[in-house]
Amino acid sequence: TKQAELTLKEVQGLTAAAAETLKNADAKAGKLVAAMVDTSEELSKTVKELRLILEKINNGQGTAARFVNDGRLYESMLENTEQLQLRLEEMKSLIAKWRDKKIKITLF
Numbered sequence: 001t002k003q004a005e006l007t008l009k010e011v012q013g014l015t016a017a018a019a020e021t022l023k024n025a026d027a028k029a030g031k032l033v034a035a036m037v038d039t040s041e042e043l044s045k046t047v048k049e050l051r052l053i054l055e056k057i058n059n060g061q062g063t064a065a066r067f068v069n070d071g072r073l074y075e076s077m078l079e080n081t082e083q084l085q086l087r088l089e090e091m092k093s094l095i096a097k098w099r100d101k102k103i104k105i106t107l108f
Contacts, residue, residue, distance in 0.1 A: 057065040067073050097103045 053064075056062055057068055059065070060069055094103070098105055
């Protein structure tokens, strides 16, 4: 019948559209998998490099290792920072006095 022919044509059209959609989805899935593989490889390289850096730190190699493993470096930096802060406060005080004309500065 005519209705059966129309239904068959609609089913054929839907089947063709579904096949095209699946083809496109398959292509996109392939690209996605390739991108995931690339990302995984890059992540693996990064983890390997990070592992090498951490091994060097744990073995005491380099400045970062000294900072992590030697508390004296931290203490020295802390002390130097405190001394610098004191000197800056002294400079601020001298500049304030100079601005208020309480001290005179001459160069040679």
